[in-house]
Amino acid sequence: MEEKLTKKYEYAWDKYSEEDLEKVFQLGEEYRQFMSKCKTERECICEFIKLAKQKGYKDIKELIASGKKLKAGDKVYANNMGKTLALFLMGDEPLEKGMKILGAHVDSPRLDLKQNPLYEDTDLALMKTHYYGGIKKYQWVTLPLAIHGVVVKKDGSILNIVIGDDDSDPVIGISDLLVHLSGDQMNKKLSKAIEGEDLNILVGSIPVKDKDAKSRVKLNILKLLNEKYNITEEDFVSAELEIVPAGKARDYGLDRSMIMAYGHDDRVCSYTSFKAMMQLNEMDKTCVTLLVDKEEIGSVGATGMQSRFFENSVAEVMNLYEDYNELKLKRALANSRMLSSDVSAAFDPNYPSVMEKKNAAYFGKGIVFNKYTGARGKSGCNDANPEFIAEIRNIMDKHNVSWQTSELGKVDQGGGGTIAYILANYGMEVIDCGVALHNMHAPWEVASKADIYETMRGYYAFLVEA
Helix, strand or coil: CCHHHCCCCHHHHHHHHHHHHHHHHHHHHHHHHHHHHHHHHHHHHHHHHHHHHHHEEHHHHHHHHCCCCCCCCCEEHHHHHHHEEEECCCCCCCCCHEEEEEEEEEECCCCEEEEEEEEEEEEEEEEEEEEEECCCCCCCCCCCCCEEEEEEECCEEEEEEEECCCCCCCCCCCCCCHHHHHHHHHCCCCHHHHHHHHEEEEEEECCCCCCCCCCCHHHHCCCCCHHHHCCCHHHHHHEEEEECCCCCCCCEEECEEEEECCHHHHHHHHHHHHHHHCCCCCCCEEEEEECCCHHHHHHCCCCCCCCCHHHHHHHHHHHCCCCCCCCHHHHHHEEEEEEECCEEECCCCCCHHCCCCCCEECCCCCEEEECCCCCCCCCCCCCCCHHHHHHHHHHHHHCCEEEECCCCCCCCCCEEECCCHHCCCHHHHHHECCCCCEECCCCEEEEEEEEEEHHHHHHHHHHHHH
C-alpha cells in the first residue's frame, strides 16, 4: 500500500548502468568545457550559433533576403544583437496550432565596468564597476577576476576582449581590508561590509617613465591597452566589458559528481535546452529553443524577454512558412507550451533553516519543477496550471526521467522570478523547471552532473511528447 500510494523521489545515481554513467560524465565534461570559455551572454550566443550551423540551422535574415520559403523539417535561427537567440525546427502542423518551447537566459550576475572606469589613486590604477543582478558584494573581493567583453570603435569595428583566462594572462581583483584593521568593518551588517562603490578593480602599479605626466600609472595602463587593442580612454564609453571570475569550470567533489562554474544560473539550462534541441530532426509541432538576455535585471531592454523580439521572430517565421496574419500569430503563441528553464535552490545541510524539506530540491534527484516562484505570497510569479503539470508528470515518467518538485525556500524567506510569467501573458501553458544549485548567484556555483543529465533528458522528452 505504501509503495502504491506514496511518492518517493529516488536518486538518479541509483538507476544508472555503467553505460548511463559514461553518458552522464561525458555530458558533464562537454558542459564544463563550454562553461570555461563562455562567460558572457555574447560568448554563449556566438558558440550556440556556431554549433547550430553545424546541425544545419540557417540565419532567418538570409532566408528573408533570398525570398525562400520554409517547409517542415527546416531549421532556422534568429539572432538579436548577439545576445538573444531563437532556434526553430519547423514542424508538420501549422504554427497557429502552437509550438513547443524551451526558454532560458544566458546572462549571469557579474560586475560591469562603468563608462569612465579607469582612474589613479595613490599611485595605483583602478577601474570603477557597477554590479549587475543580485550579488552578495562581499563574495567578489580577493578573487582572481578576468575581463570579458567588447569594445566598439567609432568606425563600428568591434574588438573582442578577453584578459585573465589564458594561463599566460595576468588576473585582476578587488582588495579587502586586512583582518588586523577590520574592527569597524566586522561590526557592520553583512550587506554593508562591502559597498557597491568600493568594488574597484586594481589593474596596475607601474608608472610611465615621463615624470611630468599626470596620472602616470593610469597612463601606463592606457598605453598597454592601446598597444594591444588600439583603444583609447574614450573607447570605454562604447564598450561592454564584464568582470567575471577568472579560471576554468572544475569537477567538484572527490567523486567528481558535481561541477563548479561561474554562471550556472542560467547557462546550465541554456546548454541543456540547446543540447536537447540539437537531437531533433522531424517533429509534428514546431519546436523552439529561446535564449534571452537581461533576466537578472528584470528581463528589460531590447535583448530581454519583455522585448518584442520573440513575437517578431515568430511572425517572420510564420511569414516564411505559411500565409501570415495577426490572428494566426496570436493563436500560435496562445496554443504553445513552454518549459521556462531556470535554476532552483538545492537543499544545503549547512543552511537548513531557510528551506522547508518536503518542498525543497536535492542534488541527484533530477530536473526540478517549480509550480510557482515569486516572493512570499507568490508575488510576481507564474503559477502553472495543474492540467499542464499532470501532462508533464506523465511525459517524465514515460521517459524514465528523474524529476522532483520544489519551492524557492520557506514562504517568508524571500523568493525569485524567471521569464515564465512574461510568456504566460500570451496565454500559453508555462512551468518553471531546471537544475538545482548550491551557491546560486555566487562567483562560483555548484551543480550535480546527474541533474544536468536528467534535465537535458527531460527537455528532450518534452519536445518529443508535449
